[in-house]
Amino acid sequence: MPPIAPGRTDRHYLMCEPVHYTVSYEINPWMDKTKHTDAGLAVQQWRRLRDTYLDLGHTVETIEPLEGLPDMVYAANGATVVDGVVYSARFRYAERAAEGPAYQKWFADRGYVTHTAAETNEGEGDLLVVGDLILAGTGFRTDRMAHAEAQELFGRPVVSLELVSPHYYHLDTALAVLSSTSQDPQIAYYPPAFSSGSRAVLEQLFPDAIHATSDDARALGLNAVSDGYNVVVAPGAVDLAAALTERGYNPIPVDTSELLKGGGGAKCCTLEIRAGR
Template structure:
């Protein structure tokens, strides 16, 4: 069984070690701030802490590595999306990530997970992929995914009964998971003011409450969290506002201390590709 939605119990994930991440490639508004080499030992410690946090909470972690031509492969989320029937292979926009596509396709084949859709003409990265409920998907059209890619996915998933909504936002936000995340079946965190009104309306019509923060929190990975199911969520230790707000809604917040890996432009959600969630 693969992934039935975005908030059921997370049982198995795919993660990639940052073995070849040396510097923050200036390909988004976060990473372009950092010109000095990254502290590799610190990144490895942070990566290991996330792996341990998953394992301590009953999540199996499949760990892989990449190669010198794939420094940003640590952000495993981005190669595609995963639904109950199989996975969607995306298509990267930035050349620095081109090599990852075949790399992750081979990994998924080795894991025996069928490819049920593929973007070949447009662009689509997994950071833009989000469940709203079991049959409703939101795909961000922000910086790395375009409408052509969304249309390709929509057509290929339609036979499985999925409805796909495109969500446009400021390109500086990079991916949808930087400004919106579902953390429980009826609870989300987001920079609401930066999302299209029709999307916010859709979310609220589904009975989902939105904890809204500031735009500045996007660039500090405040919304980039991972739902573990059973009202649990993994978040950054420094996300004080979000973490307290989530606890006030009855959520258990598992905090991880991460600062160095963030400089490359991704957080906990970006590093995690869900393989089993039910």
């Protein structure tokens, strides 16, 4: 019998309202600067996402959006926070380079211990905490050397996973953490997004994982946010929602379609602040 959802825990999130959102450059296959983007609609969808977290009892803080940084809404890329320690992002592309220092300053101003990255990494986009492990994506945005840097900083085992499809350029577009408890960590992922060796690693570590369908993946359904019971997921990920329900989770569809034009969904908009153990 597949594992049942182990239960909800309160979460602490950082988000950035997309008041300056647009697609003015192209750095992933989802982006098309010839298509119209509606910042007003993006704000409406973002507020619905934020309010969903608040309605679920979670804590949401916000960082001031900076003009000229339209992708700052994708807060998950700004840093990785484990046990109260902040590992800053160091972006691959110049268009997003200023986001890393902006997020690091937000944390430093509030008394967090921050570490300036020496290696290229894009925060929780490629570094996902699952139980006592950190799953770390590479292949498009985050250098493998950043995995070693994160392991030394956080003192947790880091498992490198090779991404092979440009549409799933960050780990959080191809893999969702459903439960991060040490006793029963659970994930969902899209196998074709990974190299054969990385698929074998995931199968060994998570034999009961949910395998998302191609339709789920195309809807960016794996860019989901779970509190251990409630899972905020793209409305188009209907197969994933059914699989989550079968496992005892509560899928909550939230439309972030306007933000998908930039290559992000619910998880991209949500940076988790993890306190010390």
